[in-house]
Amino acid sequence: MKDTIFNALESFVEFCIRRRIWVVAILGCVTALMSVFAFQVSMKTELDDLMPRTHPYIAIHERxxxxxxxxxxxxxxxxxxxxxxxxxxxxxKIQKVTRELQHVNGVNQYQIVSLASKKIKDIRGSTDGIEFVPLMWPDVPQSEQDIASLRNAVMNSPLVYGSYVSRDLKAALITVDFYDSSVNYETAFRQVSAIANSVKGDGVEVHLTGAPILFGWVNHYLPETLLIFLLTVGFLIVLLFVSARTWRGTVLPLLAGVVSAIWALGTARLAHFNVDPLVIVVAFLITARSISHSVQLVTRFDDEIAxxxxxARAAAKASMLALLKPGMLGVIAxxxxxxxxxxxPIALMQKVAIIGTVWVLTIALSAVVLTPVLLSWIKHPKRYAHPLDVSPILQRILNICIRIVTTRWRYTVLIGAAAIFVISGVYAFNLTVGDANPGSPILWQESAYNKDAEAINRRFPGADRMFVVFAGTQAGALKDPVVLNNINEFQxxxxxxxxxxxxLSIAxxxxxxxxxxxxxxxxxxxxGKNKEENGELAYMLQSGSEPGDMDRFVDPQYQNGSVILFFRDHQGQTIRTAIARIKEFSQAHQIDQGEYKLAGGMVGVLAAVNEVLLSGQVESIAFAxxxxxxxxxxxxxxxIAGIFFMVPxxxxxTLTFSIMAAKGIGMNINTVPVAALGIGLGVDYAFYIVDGIKEDLHHHGHNDLTRAITRSLNTAGRGVLITASTLIVSVVLWSFSSLRFQAEMATLMAIWLAISAASALFIMPAMVYVFRPKFVVGTSHHQAPVVPRKVYGLKREQNL
Known part of the structure; x- marks a missing residue:
């Protein structure tokens, strides 16, 4: 069976090298075609993509x-x-903002509410009955007396004072809603910001919050994000060039990353998927995987030459044959x-999953196949592009790894790893599902958006909203005193x-x-004392209102009504506590006239997302x-092999999740794809190291485990060290991003790479040495002989 698999791999490798012109031509033509589509891909954020469509909260929200x-x-x-x-x-200025908002693209003109809108009215009694008079519509009061009357009217209106005019009378709030189907965040951000800027000055400051503003800021920083991405790639090129000392060690890994990216983005365009700017971090992470696989092949090629x-053709063939299995296994995993x-069940997650999977699978062609095929054309494989040689430094590090895993220090490594796993595993339970800090976790706390959110929450009840629906069993249910008292107690x-x-509610x-x-x-x-009396009050209210004025409170039949809750933040714990309290009240105060249904608004949507992530994250990790x-x-x-590779x-x-908990990074819709891909990231390096040990034992006719570990660390371990160190240093540039999310994800990527590299270089060979699994050493392996300590100080070529 082993010979059959080996022969099949050898035949495939022989075919690729023999038909290398055809292989490169086909891959080149497909890449050129996909590049046409890749440059047409749309890069934007759509809130609809963030909603778990099958969740009951979303059904209420949409309705x-x-x-x-x-x-x-x-x-x-x-x-x-x-x-x-x-x-x-x-x-x-308040009037100007209110009027100009009506001309913003995608705005719901019936949901513009402010002191200057027709919806804000003063309820007055007169000889003719009750009058509903707009507080400041259509004109601004001109005289000091009229302004004073307006101030008194505001302070006597519980629906305005504190909600649309702050308690200290120093701020006014204007709210506007957009149609989900027609809002364009970039356009809305630009137009609303222009309106806000036009009224700044004369002692007036303007603050903006809301999803269109938040994602507008994300789009605003897109040029900066692309610049950092390009600078990171440039820095990566320099580091690869310095460490590899050859153009092949620099160009081929980058070419593999570019080819994979073109195929993935082209697929996204063909599938009519947009690319969210926030998933650029995921794109870089996948590109890093492609570069890693290619570096392994180039490093193995250099070892064959050395x-x-x-x-070069024979060296390329030998390299591809040796690394085809672990490379393909890493790609498939x-x-x-x-x-x-x-x-x-979230559209954004599903799009990321599909694009990400295609992206990863293309590595099998762009790195595992294309790299060795191109290496076979190298004319002078022993030449170097510059005199700077960092290999002695790398060799010293690898010698330390060899010394530790082949001596009694290996037990210290395994015990330390076990202790770190237990401690980090326990601490990882402190990880917050949802946002872990006030404001938006996408931006830094000192960003303009988060400062604006803090200012609004300081003056008003809260910028984030959730509506809970009281669904009556019949028309007119909201006129029943029992229902109104129940809603009042709920509030x-x-x-x-x-x-x-x-x-805020009809109550x-x-x-x-x-x-x-x-x-x-x-x-x-x-x-009122009874349903009829409340019906008369409701009729008076309705008759004095304009069409649509009461829509935010009740439907026309008074069967369904909203209870709008204003939140000062949308942290995961805040939302979970609110949902739990709503359910607690609903269970303890049930009435025959209807029930409370969860939940709508931005906070309601986030509640649905958090619940899906809480259940889905455990499920995703388990399936992964x-x-x-x-x-x-x-x-x-x-x-045993499956369990063995689960260790890194x-x-x-657990270690990364515990660091996220310590740094206050929540597990939200943006971090989950990175976490899922990190599972595969944690094992790629280990495949190359362990397979290198297995190959040396089974295909070189000896039973010296120490020699096999030494050889694997000097070959595959060198590639791991180059790739991990290069990528870790490269992602430092992301820490300068104006998007906090990208900076934090870059930090997590660096940590993940460091842990994965350390596991591959120390833990996996130590486990092989201590436990001697049969899938690695076979059944006839004997105790490895003791190797003199001086062997670890030899040059890499001598070790080989």
Whole structure:
């Protein structure tokens, strides 16, 4: 069976080298064709892609978002530093913003609410009954007396004072919602920002928050992101050139990365997928895998030349034959770990899974096949491009690795790894699902967006919203005193949560109408005594309102009503606590007239995403590990192999998750793809090291395990060291990104690479030496002889 597989691999390698012109021509033509599509791919963020469509919260959100408020609400706060907003200049600025918002592309004109909008009204009693008069529409009051009257009207309106005008009267809030189907974040950000900038000055500051603004900032930093990406690639080229000392060691790995990227982006365009700017980090991570595989082949090629192979063609063939199996195994394992993200029912995750899987699979051609084929054309393989030689430094590091894993220090390595696994595994449970900090985790805390969010939350109940729907069993349910009292108690219950700044519902409006009807007597700030009386109050309210004014509170039949909760932050724990409290109240205060249904608005959408990620992340990791075990078991025909290779993966995951918990990085929709791909990342290096040991034992006719480990670390280990160190140093540039998410993910990538490299160089050979698994050493292996210590100081060529 072994000979059959080996013969098949040898035949494939022989075919690729013999038909190298055809191989390169075919790959070149396909790459050229895919590049046409790759340059047409759309790079943008779509909020719809972030929603788990099958989640019940999303069903409620989609059903009621046009009336009760969607997930694209933008909050604009005008704040004065001296005096209050009740002066002609500031009021005219509020009016200007309110009017100009109507011309922004994709805006829902019926959901523009501010002091200057027609929806904000003063409820007054008169001899003719109740009047509903807009507070500041259509004109701004001109005289000091009229402005003073406006101030008094605002302070006497519980629906305005504190909600749209701050308690200290120094800020006014304007909210606007966008149609999900027509909003373009880049356009909305540009137009709303222009409106905001036009009213700044004269002692007025303007602050903006909301999904269109957040993702507008992400698009704003896209040129910077691409620049950092190019600088990182440039830095990577320099480091590869210095460490490899050859053009082949520099150009071929980069060529492999470019070919893979072109095929993946071309596939994305053909599938009509957009590329989210935030997944550029994932793109770099996959490109790093391609470079890593190619570097292994170039390093093995150099070793074949150094060991006496004169022909570049023969050296390329030997390199490809030796590394084809671990290379393909690494590619399949990476792809398998990536495709399991498809199980998460979120469009963005599924797009990333499909594009990422295609991207990883292309490495099999761009690196594992194309690199050795191109190496076969090298005319002067023994020449170097520059005199700087870093190999002595690399060799000293590898000698340390060899000394540790082939002496009693190997037990210290394994015990230390076990201790780190236990400690990090326990601490990893502190990882937050969802956002771990106030503001947006995508941007730095000192960013303009997060400062604006902090300013709005300081003046008003909260910029983030969730609506809960009271779904009545029949029309008119919202007029029943039992229902209104239940909603009122629900609002008080939710208000006890510190992060909930305020709430708003029809239960806040009807008592005001009742009080006004009774000449402002505060005794009547209550609901009607029965359903009919509340119906009359509701009729008065409806008759004095414009069409659409009541949509944010109830539907026309008064069967379904919203309870809008204002949050000061949308951290994962805040959202989970709110959802738990809503469910607790619903269970404890059930009524026959209806029930509460979760949940809509931005916070409702995030609640659905967090719940999907909480269940899906465990499922994804479990399936990814299962894929890894299956790949290893099939490749080595041993279940022990699958368990054996889980060690670096599990260690890398627990340690990285614990670091995320310590640094306050939450497991959210942006970090999950990186975590899933990291499972495959944690095992690639180990494949090359272990397979190198196995190859030396089985194909060189000896049973010297120490020699096999030494040879593998000096060959495959050299490639691991070059790749890991080069990529780790390269990603340092991402720490200068204005997007906090990219900087933190780059840090995690560096940590992941370091852990994976350390596991491959120390833990895996130590485990082979101590446990001597049969899939590596076979059944006839004897105790390895003791090797004199001086052998570790020899040059790499002598070790080979």
């Amino acid at each position: 009621f978002k046009q009336s009760f408020g969607g997930s694209n609400i933008v909050s604009i706060m005008l704040e004065v530093k001296q005096g209050d907003i009740f002066n002609k200049t500031t009021l005219e 060991s006496g192979e004169e022909s 990476d792809a398998g770990c990536m495709i399991v993200v498809l199980l998460t 008080k219950f939710m208000g006890a949560q510190a992060e909930v700044g305020a709430s 806040d409006v009807i008592p005001v109408v009742n009080k006004t009807l009774h000449e402002g007597n505060p005794r009547y700030l209550a609901f 590990l299962l894929v890894l075990v299956a790949c290893c078991a099939l490749a080595y025909r041993s279940m 993966v599990v260690l890398a995951n």
